[in-house]
Amino acid sequence: MTFGDRQQTRIRHKLLLKVRHDVQAHLSQSLHHQVLTALSNEPNPLGVGRPGDIQVKLSGSPTTQLDPSTSPFNLFDQTGGVWVVLGNIGSGKTTTLLELADEAIARAQTYNHQPIPLLFDLSQWYKYTLSAWLIEQSFLKYELPRKVAKKWLFQGQILVILDNLDTLSFDRQNQTLQAIKELRANTQQSLHLILGSRIDSYKRCPTRLKLQGAVWLKPLNPTQIKDYLFQARSRELWHSLHEYKGLMSLAKTPLFLNLMTLADEEILIHAWARISDSEQQYRYLFNAYLRRLLAQDLPSDERQWYRSEQRPKPEETKHWLIALAKWMQKENRTNFASVDVNAGYFQAPEQNRHYQIGVGIATALLFGAICGVIIAALVEGLGLGLMMSLILGTVLAGLGILISLPSLRTFMLRYQLYREDLMPWDNRRFLNYASSKGLIQKIGDRYQFPHQLIQEHFAQIEEFKI
Secondary structure, X not given: OOOOHHHHHHHHHHHHHHHHHHHHHHHHOOHHHHHHHHHOOOOOOOOOOOOOOEEEEEOOOOOEEOOOOOOHHHXXXXXXXXXXXXXXXXXXXXXXXXXXXXXXXXXXXXXXXXXXXXXXXXXXXXXXXXXXXXXXXXXXXXXOOHHHHHHHHHOXXXXXXXXXHHHOOHHHHHHHHHHHHHHHHHOOOOOEEEEXXXXXXXXXXXXXXXXXXXXXXXXXXXXXXXXXXXXXXXXXXXXXXXXXXXXXXXXXXXHHHHHHHHOHXXXXXXXXXXXXXXXXXXXXXXXXXXXXXXXXXXXXXXXXXXXXXXXXXXXXXXXXXXHHHHHHHHOXXXXXXXXXXXXXXXXXXXXXXXXXXXXXXXXXXXXXXXXXXHHHHHHHOXXXXXXXXXXXXXXXXXXXXXXXXXXXXXXXXHHHHHHOXXXXXXXXXXXXXXXXXXXXXXXXXXXXXXXXXXXXXXXXXXXXXX
16 A cells, blocks of 8 residues: 555644654653642743753764753754753653654644654564664554555654653663664665653663763752742742752752652641652652642542542542552553453462352353253254254354453453552553542553652552551
């Protein structure tokens, strides 16, 4: 099947709308957006922007400080090629990638020759070569026909944005950089690609990319922290951080600064400052943030999922999210759809064994019922014609059961997970409810935690109490 210019134009228009919706869904559920929502019902009531300095290095030029009024995309738009966005954990790499994608979408909607940004999660890359995986993901995630995806990829009409390099093993990280080099060599036009990575992970890889530019998200300085907290109406928190230098060091990471701002009312600053271990400091902050979200007043969109008497209790919500995070950590997932849930969700071997036994019993009962009908017919001595009809019907019923076995296994899995109290019976409704509270994010039909560190924290909660 070939695609004419007019049809490709329609595909491009539809794709841009889909990507914009995806990017806006991500940005509207970011932690920074939670801060704005907590301050006012207006979109950006105080002009509270994301804090932090950005340094940029272009190929053949020295590193420079980017003017706050200038977007890194302006420089990328001039050079194209392969760029990296580097920063420490929690520095805002994913948000920066999303903002770059948002600007690229606006450009592509205005100018037909501009590449279309597509975002890909490297934690999901397996089995395929990188180019084959990008084509397949373009189809699965964005419904872009595979032939068109292949053509546009190798003609430089797609801006490939890769995130979560850090979720891969060291060997896989290096393989990714090698695969990018191979993809670049096979692209007919200039390859447009932006890769997000922790700065230490990127420097550790022996493979080096030929870059047109690099963006470094620097840690916050005290002045930026003060300005942000004052704009966010958290003056008391600033004075406390100024008094305790250990906590000020933590606030230099934008992720933690956002969490502090959101959890301000739940933080006992003197108790927190007495904690000397950095891991325990992180845990205290995450716990305060979770308490804040679990106890906050219900937004209007949250009430649509449960009547007040049916709404999960905070401890139930926390318990089910812990089980979810443990499963995602076990399977190295950063996001999932409801249909992705599998037997790996069980936390103990006996739970999985009970599930397998249940599936076996249910299957045996179904086939046993069919065999019982046949035996009864033989005993009663039905006529040949009736017997043949019965056998034919039984065969068709058996085929129907074989076809329905996946549905049977899905039902039994759902039942056993509910019975073990690892998820509620209507899990999708619960996930939508948790999303409305800001505990997880919903992007299309997929769900994820607001940050990988929050997912990791949930997965470890059994070791201590909130």
